[in-house]
Amino acid sequence: MSIESLVLGAGQEVGKSCVLVRMGGKSIMFDCGMHMGYLDRRRYPDFSLISPSGDFNSSIDCIIITHFHLDHVGALPYFTEVCGYHGPIYMTFPTKALAPMMLEDYRKLMVERRGEQEQFTSEHITECMKKVIAVDLKQVVQVDKDLQIRAYYAGHVLGAAMFYAKVGENTMVYTGDYNMTPDRHLGAAQIDRLQLDLLITESTYATTIRDSKYAREREFLKAVHKCVAGGGKILIPTFALGRAQELCILLDDYWERMNLKIPIYFSAGLTIQANMYYKMLIGWTSQKIKDCQTTRNPFDFKHVCSFDRSLINSPGPCVLFATPGMISGGFSLEVFKQWAPSELNLVTLPGYCVAGTIGHKLMSGKPTRIDLDKDTCIDVRCQIHQLSFSPHTDAKGIMDLVEFLSPRHVILVHGEKPKMASLKGRIQSELGIPCYDPANNDTVVVSSTKTVKVDASETFIRTCLNDGFKCHNKQLEDSWTSSSGHSGSLNLISSRDEVVAEGIMVMEKSKKAKIVLENEYLHIVGTEKHELQLSCCCPVSKGSLIQAMSGSDASSASETLVSTDHRYWIHCLWLKLKKESDFNNVQEVDNCLSLNSFKSHICPVDNCPYRTGECDEGGSIMFFCCSWSPIDEKIAWRVLSIMRETSLSEVSEVCRSPTGLLI
């Protein structure tokens, strides 16, 4: 079983987010965005890769949109109304309310631009939104009998959600854009600790670690205040929703505290309508905002008024919020052309601008002029302030989320190639999770969980429950059991979360598979337990044995023994082992020598099958028949090497030869 992710956009770039995930026989499209930096066919995902024939309805089971930003929803009306997809589309309630405004804003911008062909109409937007099913956070949505989805709060912008999807045993999360720290109007992303095969996460700030938000906001306010105090005009290019509201709360509050009278403008009627939605959807904002709304709705801005085109060249300082963000065209570009040539003025840019926009050009090294086209050139003398706060998570936030969810695989999207590569390295080395950073139109295939349901016998389950304590290894277990006093030994034993239970899975025809214990298994197959024993008939020189005896303190036991007695030679061997090894638990029992499972006695026959070639030349050699269990193999080899007075490796050679084995 595998999960296949076809990255149609936001692969090693930011823009036109779109990933088609195939798992358990289902296909889900996550986001359907457009690229703000392109005007040609690269602006939309290459949908022909999903279905060359254009039959999207049989090749996609549902579309999930994470939030209203155009790089996540911008291609949706085109895909439904022009390409003809009419299957289900899911998004949160706020996204459903706000996405049409973003789309309409963008459509107008495109129509205004000379020579620009309209990709979709207002009717297309309306028709498209009719197909959308709105969902609540944490609501379990059954798309069909096999596919289940659930939304989680993502911060970022109003209504943004991460989506969990499950088909049979296959599970995954697609984050969309998210923020792990709360901002002025939104809370931090929140998700359950889910068991995941795959996590697809954004990585805009893959290598950035941000400092305190408070300091960064102060820096912004300081720059704004300095500019208006010097009589300058401030242009804040933003999209209608999201950043505009966050900065507005910040400025409105500052104006109130500082008693400033300079006007703050919002361009077009659009943002006023957006602010109304923010007031309505206050339940999706942060706790702080919800707490203070009893006294005053924070989206009722006191100092903000709407802007009229005639005010562009009127004298005096002001602050203007104008769409679109990143100065990708439209009204913000029109104002920029007028205000950029004066060094009194200030342009405030968000932390991230898509490649190909004027915002991006301004951020990558301050240019003194920008050639718009072959007839228009803008003289840039104004100051540029780059906002260092952003509604995206930073590198620490991404690492925290990946660690918290600990999925089996991670795919990075929505980021820049070199930064993604560095984050990918960290996820693999620090968290030990396989990570991928595919380019656009690449497919990543990862394995998914396959669990088999089996029965288990009662005895087996009971052993699992009893097994809460385990020793680290055999050696420590030995020192625990052999220590006479308990003091100091307790720390050798530690409990573990993971309990390993060993059983045997029995699969019988037309019966459900069952896990049983070993003795139960023997009963099922009607057999008795067999044990593997290894044997070797080992030659020992009589001389070395006699030497061991004479070298010892002549004990009373040895005095009474005579050389015709088996016990005499066993005792000699015992003395030899004691002298030449550090084994302290070698025992003589009757006519046998034992050490754990290793047993040795004098071989009673001349043609013993366990001999390995040697013969008794002139009665100088004695043969000892030895046997042991595989668990004591190493002990046996050491004993045998002492008996034969040869090296360990020679003994292991002999013992591995077929004649030395008995099963």
Ligand SMILES: [Zn+2]
């Ligand atoms: Zn976004």
Ligand SMILES: [Zn+2]
């Ligand atoms: Zn985005």
Ligand SMILES: [Zn+2]
């Ligand atoms: Zn033998």
